[in-house]
Amino acid sequence: MPSIESGPLSPPPSPLILTQDELKKIAAYKAVESVQSGMVLGLGTGSTAKHAVDRIAELLHQGKLKNIIGIPTSKKTHQQAVSLGIPLSDLDSHPVVDLAIDGADEVDSNLNLVKGRGGSLLREKMIESACKKFIVIVDESKLVAHVGASGAMPVEVVPFCWKFTQNRLQSLFDYAGCVAKLRFNNGGEDGELGITIKNK
Numbered sequence: 001m002p003s004i005e006s007g008p009l010s011p012p013p014s015p016l017i018l019t020q021d022e023l024k025k026i027a028a029y030k031a032v033e034s035v036q037s038g039m040v041l042g043l044g045t046g047s048t049a050k051h052a053v054d055r056i057a058e059l060l061h062q063g064k065l066k067n068i069i070g071i072p073t074s075k076k077t078h079q080q081a082v083s084l085g086i087p088l089s090d091l092d093s094h095p096v097v098d099l100a101i102d103g104a105d106e107v108d109s110n111l112n113l114v115k116g117r118g119g120s121l122l123r124e125k126m127i128e129s130a131c132k133k134f135i136v137i138v139d140e141s142k143l144v145a146h147v148g149a150s151g152a153m154p155v156e157v158v159p160f161c162w163k164f165t166q167n168r169l170q171s172l173f174d175y176a177g178c179v180a181k182l183r184f185n186n187g188g189e190d191g192e193l194g195i196t197i198k199n200k
């Protein structure tokens with residue numbers, strides 16, 4: 001009968017623990033696989049979309065992508081894209097966007113999204129509603145049972161009589177015990193104000 005040796009076992013390899021930023025980067029790089037030369041691209045805003053913009057620039061510089069035109073969804077992304085040498089345009093010159101890639105704050109199982117907690121609101125909606133295809137990149141921390149589960153709903157409003165709008169928003173969601181608060185008053189991307197609606 002063969003003998004069975006016993007002794008200390010070497011520990012199993014420890015599972016690879018990825019940081020949230022590494023997960024964002026993986027998701028972003030995967031999304032950029034859908035980018036093809038000659039495309040007009042909506043360039044998203046935020047810590048996830050930033051990886052996608054970096055990757056697009058890297059592929060451009062490597063010559064693996066050519067003739068890309070980017071339309072940034074915020075001033076911040078505009079600065080990033082300029083610094084990386086990505087050719088840029090706008091919706092006036094390129095009203096049809098082939099593909100937009102952006103992050104989100106929440107995604108539910110029906111693919112409803114919350115976006116804009118990072119402060120990019122109107123521009124991203126304009127650009128992403130003009131695209132033929134929209135890829136949303138999220139890490140698993142963004143998955144929720146229902147939108148609004150993890151935080152406030154961001155709403156962008158014009159400065160004109162913003163308190164009136166705030167009160168209208170408040171009255172719409174009073175029944176749910178929510179409060180509408182001014183979030184930033186130094187002007188959004190184009191002078192709009194941000195109001196958030198969240199539980200009291």
Ligand SMILES: O=C[C@H](O)[C@H](O)[C@H](O)COP(=O)(O)O
Binds near residue numbers: 048049103104114121
């Ligand atoms: O206002 C910002 C945008 O909607 C972002 O896409 C969203 O906030 C997600 O940003 P992050 O990737 O940094 O979580």
